Amino acid sequence: MELNIKEIYKSFGEKEVLKNITFSAKSGSAHGLLGRNGAGKTTTIRIVMGVFYPDNGRVLIDGRQIDRSRIRIGYMPEERGLYPKKQITEQLVYLAMLRGMSGSEARKACEKWLERMGMSEYKNKKLETLSKGNQQKIQLAATLMCRPEIIILDEPFSGLDPVNAMLLKDVIKEMIDDGAVVLFSSHQMNYVEEFCDSISILNSGNIVLDGRIAEIKRSYPRDRIAISSAQSDKIAPFIIQKMSGSIISADKSKENENTIVVRLKDPAFKNRLFKELSDNDFDIDEFRVCEPSLNDIFVQYTEAGI
Amino acid sequence: MKHIIQVLKFEYLGCVKSKSFIISTVIFMLLIVLMAFLPGIIMSATSSENAEMPDGEKPVIAVCDKAYNGSKTVKDMFEKNYPFNSIELTDESAEIIKDKINSGDYIFAVMINEPLSVTYFTKNNSLLSVESQMVQSCIKEIYQSLSFEKLGIAPDVSMKIINAETKINTVTTGTDQTKNYLSTYILMMMLYMAIIMYGSMVSQSVVSEKNSRAMEMLITCAKPSHLMFGKVIGSGLAGLTQMVLILSTALVSLKAVPLDKLPKEIRDMLAFPVDTVLYALLFFLLAFFIYSFLLGAFASLASRSEDLNTVITPVMLMLIAAFMVVIIPMNAGTLDGTVMQVCSYIPFTAPLAMFIRVAMSDVTAIEIIISIVVQLASIYIFGMLAAAIYRVGVLLYGNAPKPAEIVKLLKEQHITNKKIKAELKNNRS
Numbered sequence: 040m041e042l043n044i045k046e047i048y049k050s051f052g053e054k055e056v057l058k059n060i061t062f063s064a065k066s067g068s069a070h071g072l073l074g075r076n077g078a079g080k081t082t083t084i085r086i087v088m089g090v091f092y093p094d095n096g097r098v099l100i101d102g103r104q105i106d107r108s109r110i111r112i113g114y115m116p117e118e119r120g121l122y123p124k125k126q127i128t129e130q131l132v133y134l135a136m137l138r139g140m141s142g143s144e145a146r147k148a149c150e151k152w153l154e155r156m157g158m159s160e161y162k163n164k165k166l167e168t169l170s171k172g173n174q175q176k177i178q179l180a181a182t183l184m185c186r187p188e189i190i191i192l193d194e195p196f197s198g199l200d201p202v203n204a205m206l207l208k209d210v211i212k213e214m215i216d217d218g219a220v221v222l223f224s225s226h227q228m229n230y231v232e233e234f235c236d237s238i239s240i241l242n243s244g245n246i247v248l249d250g251r252i253a254e255i256k257r258s259y260p261r262d263r264i265a266i267s268s269a270q271s272d273k274i275a276p277f278i279i280q281k282m283s284g285s286i287i288s289a290d291k292s293k294e295n296e297n298t299i300v301v302r303l304k305d306p307a308f309k310n311r312l313f314k315e316l317s318d319n320d321f322d323i324d325e326f327r328v329c330e331p332s333l334n335d336i337f338v339q340y341t342e343a344g345i
Numbered sequence: 346m347k348h349i350i351q352v353l354k355f356e357y358l359g360c361v362k363s364k365s366f367i368i369s370t371v372i373f374m375l376l377i378v379l380m381a382f383l384p385g386i387i388m389s390a391t392s393s394e395n396a397e398m399p400d401g402e403k404p405v406i407a408v409c410d411k412a413y414n415g416s417k418t419v420k421d422m423f424e425k426n427y428p429f430n431s432i433e434l435t436d437e438s439a440e441i442i443k444d445k446i447n448s449g450d451y452i453f454a455v456m457i458n459e460p461l462s463v464t465y466f467t468k469n470n471s472l473l474s475v476e477s478q479m480v481q482s483c484i485k486e487i488y489q490s491l492s493f494e495k496l497g498i499a500p501d502v503s504m505k506i507i508n509a510e511t512k513i514n515t516v517t518t519g520t521d522q523t524k525n526y527l528s529t530y531i532l533m534m535m536l537y538m539a540i541i542m543y544g545s546m547v548s549q550s551v552v553s554e555k556n557s558r559a560m561e562m563l564i565t566c567a568k569p570s571h572l573m574f575g576k577v578i579g580s581g582l583a584g585l586t587q588m589v590l591i592l593s594t595a596l597v598s599l600k601a602v603p604l605d606k607l608p609k610e611i612r613d614m615l616a617f618p619v620d621t622v623l624y625a626l627l628f629f630l631l632a633f634f635i636y637s638f639l640l641g642a643f644a645s646l647a648s649r650s651e652d653l654n655t656v657i658t659p660v661m662l663m664l665i666a667a668f669m670v671v672i673i674p675m676n677a678g679t680l681d682g683t684v685m686q687v688c689s690y691i692p693f694t695a696p697l698a699m700f701i702r703v704a705m706s707d708v709t710a711i712e713i714i715i716s717i718v719v720q721l722a723s724i725y726i727f728g729m730l731a732a733a734i735y736r737v738g739v740l741l742y743g744n745a746p747k748p749a750e751i752v753k754l755l756k757e758q759h760i761t762n763k764k765i766k767a768e769l770k771n772n773r774s
Binding site for chain 1: 348355557562563564565768
């Protein structure tokens with residue numbers, strides 16, 4: 040199954056919030072929707088969910104207009120949306136039944152998911168009596184209970200401690216392996232990097248970058264080389280001396296003093312650098328091309344905006 | 346349909362199981378039992394008090410007669426009017442009488458200065474006391490009786506003339522409007538209160554869903570119209586449950602109370618004919634739906650509970666106006682006047698107006714049916730309209746939109762809906 044968002048435009052009053060948003064996500068993979076606050080992520084998600092209607096453009100499943108009554112969609116809104124004053128089991132069963140489960144199925148799924156989330160002991164409590172992180176877990180249970188084919192998570196990790204974040208990660212990975220389409224919006228780049236095969240970066244309602252993470256990273260010039268070695272004190276002057284014509288700089292990394300980052304004038308000099316080092320019998324632990332982190336890419340593409 | 350029933354069940358159970366619902370129902374039921382039995386309890390308490398009072402200790406009323414030369418009629422007349430008091434004729438001075446009242450020897454005293462002028466001595470005078478009026482009428486009777494005596498008419502004959510009473514036997518060819526007045530009035534008040542209570546419950550529920558953003562989850566699972574109808578019907582049934590409980594308590598306790606001691610007129614006024622009660626329930630449901638859909642729609646325009654009251658004020662004012670418009674003819678007795686006739690077919694006033702007319706006047710079956718059909722049709726229209734407003738309203742945060750903006754949004758939504766339906770149809774074919 041493939042979810043396609045095609046040329047979506049949306050305005051609120053005079054303000055154009057989304058301009059020509061296009062991206063797609065496939066079964067068994069996660070697509071990250073990144074962008075600064077107010078870039079249009081949540082609006083895009085709400086359009087996919089059918090909460091808002093686009094002014095123009097379409098949401099397609101396998102090339103056809105999405106029929107939300109026939110497809111199970113699990114949606115976890117950023118602002119969370121459950122009844123604070125109602126019992127947990129009661130509302131989870133209610134929401135699952137609205138999504139088409141029978142009463143007994145819903146109760147079974149509710150038991151199962153509360154157990155999975157480690158929340159069984161709270162099942163008869165009112166939602167508002169739980170801590171924020173636990174409420175979040177309940178929200179996730181509500182989202183995933185009906186075995187959705189499309190899962191939309193808007194900032195699912197905000198407010199979770201590392202243990203719960205791990206639990207959530209496992210659950211989401213499991214859903215991806217089961218063949219769900221996951222649409223994932225977050226500011227936390229490490230999580231995005233961990234789950235998502237592809238990303239779209241939104242800036243002021245435009246998609247400024249779209250594609251598979253690996254390809255995006257490869258598309259950056261591969262002119263920075265990191266060399267890790269216990270002999271880094273010797274290596275740095277050696278490179279500067281030997282290859283002065285081919286490099287721009289060779290400095291110790293700020294993060295790790297055993298690592299030297301070399302900027303080449305041309306990526307093609309990489310092999311020469313490697314040869315020089317091995318010919319001189321330096322003890323090298325690691326020799327790799329520095330890829331930009333998602334964080335760097337994100338900052339680069341969104342800095343100018345908003 | 347499945348969704349409507351699920352939402353309905355959730356709302357109904359959520360309401361009926363809530364503490365506030367249970368507590369208010371129990372309090373209402375207790376109040377009704379208390380109200381039904383209280384007069385009886387008070388009556389038996391007071392009568393036993395009087396019965397237990399030994400003869401010698403009857404409270405004393407002092408009468409100082411300076412105008413009728415000690416006529417026996419004075420004492421007789423006071424004794425007749427105050428059977429539970431002993432009457433003491435005295436010629437003490439005003440000062441001594443005052444002292445004796447203060448010391449508690451007399452409960453009050455009357456000094457007859459001239460045939461129609463008295464001084465009334467009492468310890469405490471309250472605004473609501475009827476004592477002085479009783480004294481006045483007693484003196485009047487003495488005067489009348491003695492005057493007739495002077496003309497040669499015996500006191501017993503004169504009393505008969507003075508107290509002559511007309512027996513009236515009313516034959517009503519239609520419905521006797523006095524007969525059901527009190528019961529209709531009570532039911533009408535109940536109807537009005539219930540509409541306000543349950544209507545605001547609906548609006549509260551809508552705004553709290555919006556506030557907690559549960560709405561966002563809901564509208565992605567079910568159609569707004571299903572949510573709206575389910576919610577309103579669920580709350581309506583909860584209201585009906587409470588009303589049935591309260592009314593059946595009332596009927597049972599009225600049966601248990603010995604009403605036969607009361608005069609027939611009052612008994613008639615208090616009668617709750619079963620068909621009137623059933624009509625009350627029917628019109629409650631109709632009125633409730635008409636107003637709740639509007640309240641729900643308006644409530645969905647408020648983004649926080651604090652704004653709710655401001656937003657639903659127009660609907661509440663309309664309800665109050667409707668109540669006033671029908672209650673005035675009800676009190677005036679012009680139940681079949683033009684105002685009421687017209688009101689019976691306007692959705693906002695129809696349930697109230699028609700209920701009063703059914704209960705207290707003669708209405709043909711056709712009129713009732715037309716009115717109910719008008720109401721049902723408007724419920725459907727309001728329901729669909731409310732669902733549409735709810736759909737656009739739920740996601741509007743910030744200030745409540747102006748009417749023109751709502752119309753614009755509704756139009757836009759209508760167009761998009763059409764477009765989506767067409768596309769889905771294309772998909773399937």
